Amino acid sequence: MPEPLLVVRDVEKHFGGVHAIQGCSFEVGAKTITGLVGPNGCGKTTMFNLITGTFRPDSGAVIYAGRDVTGLRPHVMAQLGVARTYQLTRVFKSMSVLQNLLTVPFDQSSGERKQWAVEVLAAVGLAEEADATAGDLSFGDQKLLEFARVFMLHPKLVLLDEIFAGISPALQERQMRVIRDFRARLGVTFLVVDHTMRVIMNLCQEVLVMNHGQILAQGAPAEISRNDRVIEAYLGNRSAMKGVDHHRD
Amino acid sequence: MKASSPFRFWPGAVAVAILVAVPFVASGYITALTLSLLMYVALAYGWNLISGYTGYVSFGQVAFFGVGGYTCAILAKAGMNWLVGSLIGGVIAGLLAVVLGLVMLRLKGAYFAIGMLGLAQLFAAVAGALKRVTNGSTGIFLPPSLSLVPVYLALLSLALTAVVGTAILHRSTFGLRLMAIREDEEAAESLGIHTTVYKIIAFSISAVVIALAGGVMTWYISFIDPQSAFPAALNLTMVIMAVFGGPGTVWGPLVGASTLGIIAELLWANYPGLYLVIYGVILLLIVLYIPQGVVPSLSKLLRRRGAAETVRKGRRGAVA
Amino acid sequence: MNSPGWSAALLQVIVNGLLVGGVYALSAAGLNLVFGVLKVANIAHGDFMMLGAMTAYAVSLKLGLSPYIAMLVAAAVLAGVGALTQRFLVERVIGSPMFVSLLLLYAVSMVLRNGALQVWGPTYVSLAHDSTVWTVGPLSLSEVRVVVFALGLGLTLALLWLLQKTAFGQSLRATAQHMDLAEACGINVRRVRMQAFALGTALAAMSGALLIMLFSVNPSMGEVFVLKGFAIVVIGGLGSFFGAFTGAMIIGVAETLTSFYATTQLADVTVFLIFLIVLIFRPSGVLGGRAT
Numbered sequence: 001m002p003e004p005l006l007v008v009r010d011v012e013k014h015f016g017g018v019h020a021i022q023g024c025s026f027e028v029g030a031k032t033i034t035g036l037v038g039p040n041g042c043g044k045t046t047m048f049n050l051i052t053g054t055f056r057p058d059s060g061a062v063i064y065a066g067r068d069v070t071g072l073r074p075h076v077m078a079q080l081g082v083a084r085t086y087q088l089t090r091v092f093k094s095m096s097v098l099q100n101l102l103t104v105p106f107d108q109s110s111g112e113r114k115q116w117a118v119e120v121l122a123a124v125g126l127a128e129e130a131d132a133t134a135g136d137l138s139f140g141d142q143k144l145l146e147f148a149r150v151f152m153l154h155p156k157l158v159l160l161d162e163i164f165a166g167i168s169p170a171l172q173e174r175q176m177r178v179i180r181d182f183r184a185r186l187g188v189t190f191l192v193v194d195h196t197m198r199v200i201m202n203l204c205q206e207v208l209v210m211n212h213g214q215i216l217a218q219g220a221p222a223e224i225s226r227n228d229r230v231i232e233a234y235l236g237n238r239s240a241m242k243g244v245d246h247h248r249d
Numbered sequence: 250m251k252a253s254s255p256f257r258f259w260p261g262a263v264a265v266a267i268l269v270a271v272p273f274v275a276s277g278y279i280t281a282l283t284l285s286l287l288m289y290v291a292l293a294y295g296w297n298l299i300s301g302y303t304g305y306v307s308f309g310q311v312a313f314f315g316v317g318g319y320t321c322a323i324l325a326k327a328g329m330n331w332l333v334g335s336l337i338g339g340v341i342a343g344l345l346a347v348v349l350g351l352v353m354l355r356l357k358g359a360y361f362a363i364g365m366l367g368l369a370q371l372f373a374a375v376a377g378a379l380k381r382v383t384n385g386s387t388g389i390f391l392p393p394s395l396s397l398v399p400v401y402l403a404l405l406s407l408a409l410t411a412v413v414g415t416a417i418l419h420r421s422t423f424g425l426r427l428m429a430i431r432e433d434e435e436a437a438e439s440l441g442i443h444t445t446v447y448k449i450i451a452f453s454i455s456a457v458v459i460a461l462a463g464g465v466m467t468w469y470i471s472f473i474d475p476q477s478a479f480p481a482a483l484n485l486t487m488v489i490m491a492v493f494g495g496p497g498t499v500w501g502p503l504v505g506a507s508t509l510g511i512i513a514e515l516l517w518a519n520y521p522g523l524y525l526v527i528y529g530v531i532l533l534l535i536v537l538y539i540p541q542g543v544v545p546s547l548s549k550l551l552r553r554r555g556a557a558e559t560v561r562k563g564r565r566g567a568v569a
Numbered sequence: 570m571n572s573p574g575w576s577a578a579l580l581q582v583i584v585n586g587l588l589v590g591g592v593y594a595l596s597a598a599g600l601n602l603v604f605g606v607l608k609v610a611n612i613a614h615g616d617f618m619m620l621g622a623m624t625a626y627a628v629s630l631k632l633g634l635s636p637y638i639a640m641l642v643a644a645a646v647l648a649g650v651g652a653l654t655q656r657f658l659v660e661r662v663i664g665s666p667m668f669v670s671l672l673l674l675y676a677v678s679m680v681l682r683n684g685a686l687q688v689w690g691p692t693y694v695s696l697a698h699d700s701t702v703w704t705v706g707p708l709s710l711s712e713v714r715v716v717v718f719a720l721g722l723g724l725t726l727a728l729l730w731l732l733q734k735t736a737f738g739q740s741l742r743a744t745a746q747h748m749d750l751a752e753a754c755g756i757n758v759r760r761v762r763m764q765a766f767a768l769g770t771a772l773a774a775m776s777g778a779l780l781i782m783l784f785s786v787n788p789s790m791g792e793v794f795v796l797k798g799f800a801i802v803v804i805g806g807l808g809s810f811f812g813a814f815t816g817a818m819i820i821g822v823a824e825t826l827t828s829f830y831a832t833t834q835l836a837d838v839t840v841f842l843i844f845l846i847v848l849i850f851r852p853s854g855v856l857g858g859r860a861t
Contacts (some may be wrong), residue, residue, distance in 0.1 A: 043512045052439060078441030086439075092432035094497075095425070102422065103429045110422060153441060306668050308612075308675060356848050358667045359610030360803070361677075364610075364848070372833045462607040481792060483678050492672060522687055528834045529680035536673045537661055 013062035091137030309365030315478030317460025318554030335464025342460030388474025495542025590821030591721030599772030615791030621774025651770025
C-alpha cells in the first residue's frame with residue numbers, strides 16, 4: 001500500500017442520542033482511487049463532513065498529509081487541498097458556469113485562473129456551456145459542473161459524494177475518465193462514495209466498506225465482492241446480490 | 250471572453266459632465282432634487298453591497314446613516330470642517346461594522362434581517378440616551394450651510410464612487426466570491442472561501458458608503474436628532490430602490506434610485522407618508538412579479554432577442 | 570431604602586412582568602404557528618398585532634362594546650385580513666428562496682404600518698380602564714392585568730388543544746412536518762396554509778387587543794413588537810409552543826425589570842440583547858428544545 005495521504009483514527013461522532021460514527025479508522029493511500037461504500041445511513045456522508053471540517057469529531061483524529069487537521073474549518077481544509085462535492089448538487093445557480101469555476105483558487109492570477117478553468121471545463125465536457133447560467137443546466141450537467149469545480153482548487157485529495165448517481169452511463173464513463181486522468185497526470189487522490197457498484201469495481205484500487213458507522217472491511221474490489229460479511233451487511237443475503245447487481249447495471 | 254469595460258466612455262463622460270454642471274446652471278429646485286437622488290443612489294448601492302451581493306438582507310443599514318450623521322454633527326459642533334467630519338464618520342462606521350459584523354453576520358436569513366432591524370432601534374435608543382454628546386431627543390443644531398454646491402459635489406463624488414466601485418467589484422474575483430456566498434454559503438466555504446472575512450468586508454464597505462451619505466446629509470439639513478438619524482423610512486427606501494432595479498447588479502440600484510427617487514420627491518411634498526405606502530405596494534409587486542428586478546429582466550429580454558438574431562445570422566455564440 | 574420594601578417592589582415588578590408575558594405568549598404562538606406550517610418568518614406579525622389593537626380600539630369606541638367583545642371582533646377581522654394576505658401574497662412565494670418571502674412580508678409590514686399612520690396618525694390609543702386592585706400579601710394585583718393574563722394563557726392553551734386534539738390541528742401538524750407527504754395523503758395544503766396564517770394573524774390581533782387594555786400603543790408599534798416576538802420564539806426554540814411560553818415570561822419580566830430600574834427605552838435594548846445572545850450562543854433555543 002502506498003504512503004497514506006489521509007489517516008482517520010478512532011473517530012467518533014454523536015448527534016444527540018445517535019451514534020453516527022463509532023470508532024472509525026482507515027487510511028487512504030496517496031494517488032489512489034479509493035471507494036467508500038455501505039448501506040444508506042451508515043455514515044459515509046458524515047465521514048466526509050468530519051474529514052472536511054463541516055463537523056468536528058467528538059474524539060479521534062484526522063491526519064492529512066502527515067498533519068493533524070482534526071476540527072479545522074472547511075475553508076482551511078479546502079485551502080490545504082481537500083475538495084469535495086455534495087450528494088445534493090450545490091452549484092452557484094445564478095452565476096455562469098465559468099463564474100462558478102472562477103471563484104477559486106487563491107494563489108493564481110486571473111489569467112491563469114481562467115486558463116485553468118477552460119481546461120477543466122474541456123476535460124469534463126462543459127466547454128460549450130461556459131457562459132450558460134448554472135441554474136439552467138440539466139441535472140447531469142450541474143453534477144458535472146460541481147465535479148469540475150473541485151479541480152479549480154488544484155486539490156490533492158478529492159472527496160466525491162455520489163457523483164455518478166442519476167446520470168447516464170455515457171456521462172459516468174466521462175467522469176471516470178477524468179478521475180483516472182487527473183490521478184495519472186497530477187497525482188490527485190480520490191475518495192469516492194457511491195452506490196453504483198459497477199463504477200466502484202471498475203474505478204477503485206481499494207474499497208472501504210462501512211456499516212453502522214464503522215469500517216467493516218477493506219480490500220481490493222475483487223476481494224470485497226467475495227467477502228461474505230460485506231454481502232450480508234450490504235444486501236441482507238447472498239441471493240439478493242445478483243438481482244440488485246443486475247438492477248444497478 | 251470579452252473583457253470590455255462595462256462603461257462606454259463617451260456616454261459616461263457626458264453624463265458626469267451634466268451632473269457636475271447641474272448646481273451651476275440649473276434652478277435651485279432641480280439642484281435640490283438631483284441632490285436627493287444622488288443620496289438615494291449612494292444609499293441603494295450601499296445596501297446592494299451587503300444584501301444584493303452576499304444575500305444577507307439587512308433591514309437596519311440605516312444604523313450607519315445615523316453613525317455618519319452624528320459623527321459629522323458632533324465634530325462640526327466642535328469646530329471641525331464638515332467634510333472632514335463626514336469622512337471621519339465613514340471611517341468610524343466602517344470600523345464599527347467590522348466589530349458588529351463579527352456578531353451580526355453569524356445570524357442567518359430572517360434572523361439577520363430582524364437583528365439588523367433591532368440594531369437600528371438600538372442605535373436610536375443609544376443616541377437618545379447619550380444626552381451629553383448627542384443632546385438627546387432635542388438634537389444638535391448646526392449653522393446652516395450657505396451653498397448647496399459643496400454638499401452636491403460631495404454626494405456626486407460618493408454616488409459616482411459607489412457606481413464605479415460596484416462595476417469593478419462585479420467583475421472581480423472578490424465580487425464572485427460574495428455572490429458565491431449568496432448562492433450557497435456552505436459550498437463557498439468548501440471551496441476555501443473564508444466566508445466570514447468576505448461578509449465582514451462587504452458589510453463594512455456598505456457601512457462606510459451609507460455613513461458618508463449620512464454625514465453629508467446632516468450638514469445639508471444642519472440638524473440631527475435620533476428620529477432624523479435613524480429613520481425606518483430611509484431603510485425601506487434603500488431596500489426598495491435596490492430591489493426594484495435588481496439586487497446584486499451593477500446598474501439596478503441606479504435605475505431604482507432615480508425612478509423611485511423622483512416618485513418619492515414628487516409625492517413627498519404633497520403627501521408626506523403616503524409615498525411610503527406606495528413604496529410598500531411597489532415592493533410587493535416587484536417581489537411577486539419580477540423578483541430579479543427591472544434591469545436583469547430587461548437585459549434578459551434583450552439578450553433573448555439578441556440570441557434569436559445571432560441564430561438567424563447563422564453564427565455560433567462566442568465560446569471560451 | 571429598607572430591605573423588605575425593596576424585595577416587595579422587586580416581587581411586584583416580576584409578577585407584573587409575568588402577567589404581561591401572558592399576552593406575549595399568545596402573540597408568539599401565532600408567530601410559531603405561521604413559521605411551523607408555512608416555513609415563513611412573518612416579520613409583519615407586529616403590524617398585524619397593531620391592526621388588531623387599532624381595530625379593537627375603534628370597535629370598542631364607536632360601538633361602545635366591551636374591550637373583550639372588541640377583541641373577538643378584531644380577531645375575526647384580522648383572520649380575514651390574514652387569509653387574504655396569505656391567499657394573494659404569501660402563497661405565491663411559497664418555495665421561493667428565503668429572501669423573497671422576507672422582502673414580501675417586509676413590504677406588507679410597511680404598507681400596514683404606514684397605511685395605519687395615514688388613517689389613525691401617530692397618536693397613542695388605549696383601552697385601559699380603572700379596575701379593582703386586589704391585595705395579595707405584599708402584592709397589589711389589578712384585576713385587568715390578571716384577567717388579561719388569564720385570557721392570554723387560556724387562548725394559548727386553547728390553541729394547543731386545537732393543534733393536538735382536533736382533526737383540523739392534525740392537518741396543520743401534518744403540513745408542518747412534511748408538506749409533500751401531507752399533500753400526498755390528501756390534505757389540501759394550500760387551504761391549510763391559509764388557515765394557519767389566518768389563525769396566526771387572529772392570535773396576533775387578540776394579543777394586540779389585550780395589550781391596549783394595559784398600555785397605550787400607536788401604529789408604529791410593530792417596529793418593536795416584531796423583535797419582541799422573535800426574541801420570545803428563539804428563546805424557546807423556533808417552533809416550540811411550550812418554549813415560546815417560557816420565552817414570553819422571560820421577556821415580560823426582563824422588560825418590566827429594565828423599565829422599572831432603568832428606562833423604558835432600555836427595555837427594548839434588553840430585548841434586543843437577549844435576542845442576539847440567544848441566537849449566538851444557543852441557536853436552537855435556551856431550553857434546548859427541538860422544533861415540534
